[in-house]
Amino acid sequence: MSRDASQDEIKKAYRKLARQLHPDVNPGDDASERFKLVTHAYDVLSDTESRQRYDMGGDSNGGFNGGGFGGFGDIFETFFGAGGGGRSARPRSRRERGQDALVRINLDLGDVVFGVHRDIEVDTAVLCETCEGSCCQPGTSPVTCDVCGGSGHVQRQVRSLLGNVVTTQPCGSCEGYGTTIPYPCGSCGGQGRVRSRRVVALDIPAGVETGLRLQLPGSGEVGRAGGPNGDLYVEVHVAPHAVFSREGDDLLATLEVSMTDAILGTTTTIEGLDGTVDLELRAGVQSGDVLTIGGRGITPLRGSQRGDLRVGVQVLTPTRLDGAQRKLIEDFAKKTKAPEPQLAQFQQGLFSKLRDRFRSH
Structure with a gap:
């Protein structure tokens, strides 16, 4: 106080x-x-x-x-x-738990589908091979402190309002350890550990997301004087993909089709993240329609049932027609008697329409 x-x-x-x-x-x-x-x-x-x-x-x-x-x-x-007058003081232990370590790893979206194995290089503290954590030169060992007699603490008697009071304090000679090291290890400077780079094998499970941290107990830095290792945390960052995006365990993509294929229907093959996928477009498919291919999404982090691959359709309207092509379209329009243009609910482009369709599937 x-x-x-x-x-x-x-x-x-x-x-x-x-x-x-x-x-x-x-x-x-x-x-x-x-x-x-x-x-x-x-x-x-x-x-x-x-x-x-x-x-x-x-x-x-x-x-x-x-x-x-x-x-x-x-x-x-x-x-x-x-x-x-609490419990009798005891000497400190030189062995301390090592600190935790954090590394960040970049993954592609394809790595997330089934998981991936990575070897991670970590710059951390490892056990000193010279002294094997004893902190002493080989052939030597710590000696009992001659000031505190190995207790790690010293007492002093002072006069107070209550008479003579004995106080206990850490020994300044041995810093409370109870022993001193007259011949510290030259390789680690008496720390029992040295800095080094080592490789840690890591199996990254499927379904991880950006920001997720994987914990590897005991893979962090070794403690002082050969103390137990801390933990290693690996933070995941999944890079954006040029074609596919993710929604939960599902993969989303957009398929651009010609106006004629949309009218007549067709069969096509697309390249998924884990191989090719065959798609059949029915005749008369519309922009914003969603094709669902079950089980071709991401394997969840906890579970085995893969998500789906959902493909939104975008029909491309030709912008450059020669005379013959234009006449064919005009004849087609006359024969089909297309309805007059009319107002409908406003949507912010195809992606807004696709988003609504994706959510409804």
């Missing part, structure tokens, strides 16, 4: 510790004695004049001198924080 802690903060901290040490909850003799000390400290610190005198280094009417502390903040932090 800081030096300028409010009375409400003092009260909150006192109540929390008092609940833990109250004789009705904690019947031990040590807890009972600490409860009395906490209560006495609170009586002194919650009084404005006593707190002010203590902050100035004087006797606070409680028989405790403030020498050795910077003021109220140090005392309160010592007792209610580090001096609270």
Whole structure:
């Protein structure tokens, strides 16, 4: 707690510790004695004049001198924080889990139909082959810290409002590890790992979409001192295709046909993402009609039933006719007695019409 802690903060901290040490909850003799000390400290610190005198280094009417502390903040932090008598401190482990890694991969729409295998090159941390994660030169090993005796922490005794209080802090000599490395590995600088490029094999499932992240547990960077690997995340980006687009697990495309083929009907072959597809156009097919070829879409990410290939028809009207061709069309128009042009619901071009048709299928 800081030096300028409010009375409400003092009260909150006192109540929390008092609940833990109250004789009705904690019947031990040590807890009972600490409860009395906490209560006495609170009586002194919650009084404005006593707190002010203590902050100035004087006797606070409680028989405790403030020498050795910077003021109220140090005392309160010592007792209610580090001096609270929690679990015994243990040395830190040098082994740490490695960080996760993220790479991005570009795919074609065709890769998404059935899935694809890729070998990904990753620049990351790998285990040092020289020391095998020990951080020491071969033939040497860590030695027990002569300052903390291997505990990783040191204690200091200070005088406070509550008498002599023992605080525990990480050892500055070994940084809390309990051991020191007199001869660090020259290859990794005592880290137990080095930077390197490695290849990760990845089977990308069918049905992935842009933005999807695939997780490879344990394929990230190795931890310090040979700690466990982090995870590798692969973010997918599917490039737009020149012909096909995707809607869920279905593939969409537009087929341009001549006016004569639309009138008479025809059979044609188109190139799909996974081979050729035969299409039969009935006579009189209209722009905006949708032909559905079942099972020629994308295999879903979860499941095995492929989506469909849906092809929208666009009838092309000729714009350049010679005299003979124009006469044939005029004769055809007279004989068929085509209806007069009339208004219909407005649509934003063929693609709007196709979109509506696609959704209705």
